[in-house]
Amino acid sequence: MQGARIRSIAVLLVFAAAALTACGGNPAGSDGQGVVVRGTVQGAGTLRAASVGATSAATVTVTVLENPSITTTVAGDGSFTLRGLPEGGFTLIFTTGGTEIGRLSFSEVKPNQEITLTVQVSTSGVVLLEEQRNGIGHGDIEIEGNVTQVVALNPTGDSRFLINGHTVVARPGATAVREGNRSRNIEDVTQGRHVHVKGTWLPMEGSVQPVLAQEIILQDDGGDDTQGPGKTNCAAGQKMEVEGPISAKSGSIITVNQQGKGLFACEVGSASIRKGNTTYTLAQLQTGWRVHVSGTATSLSGNVCNVSASEVKVQQN
DSSP states (O other): OHHHHHHHHHHHHHHHHHHHHHTTOOTTSTTSOOEEEEEEEEOGGGOBOGGGOTTSBOOEEEEETTEEEEEEEOOTTSEEEEEEEOSEEEEEEEEETTEEEEEEEEEEEOTTOEEEEEEEEETTEEEEEEEEEESSSOOEEEEEEEEEEEEEOOTTSOEEEEETTEEEEEOTTTOEEEETTEEOOGGGOOTTOEEEEEEEEOOOBTTBOOEEEEEEEEOOOSSOGGGOSTTOOOOTTOEEEEEEEEEEEETTEEEEEETTTEEEEEEOTTSEEEETTEEOOGGGOOTTOEEEEEEEEEEEETTEEEEEEEEEEEEEO
């Protein structure tokens, strides 16, 4: 009798484990979801699928490189959610009509972390505009956009700004303001300026969760942007020298984010690519590498300057 009871308990345990698996149980997290990514895609309306006509936006799909079974289609409002992503790091692949648009890679991903993203897609690739991490990992945030309102300006106390829908607090001793390598004052953060903010979440204030800026990087003067990103002339034929990390790669185009100047979509298919005396191929270029691109401006697409590159020098990989 005792042996039969033990066998019965074992059978029940097997069925319980199977039921947990069938219901998506995952010991990685209390909610069974592990690492979760919630994203918003901007610019899908600029991607047109020939099969559905020029008046319809192309469908954008997001897939996890390390586990292609984790995939989803971006909804009509630009939102998407992925669950069960690997901790440590992963790469998201954005495609439309079976063609890859670009990739975004993430590292130092903690168990059960929830990552909220805002990305911009275009024919030039995929650009990460904002990233927020909650959960076991850090809660830091990066914001990119225009200063829509100067709520309070106080050189000796807290200043407040509305930037891309966020309330940003600048505090003496905690916030650095700069433009390129030059230090700036809080008075230089004016309405209409395009800025990049690195900060941390402050406690909720009613329904608003402000951000304490650790750094505010001024990226343009808020004036006429016909000269291209920041203060760079993007007129066709203008000689260009672009330096910064590769934020996206799609086909033979790399998108370089130059500090204080903005985004540059560089066509490097026929360019010389090297680091010192070492020659690289286009396939070897990776997002995150720091490069110096020499070339010629071809056109301005929104806030992205298109460049035909003649030479790419890898500075850090």
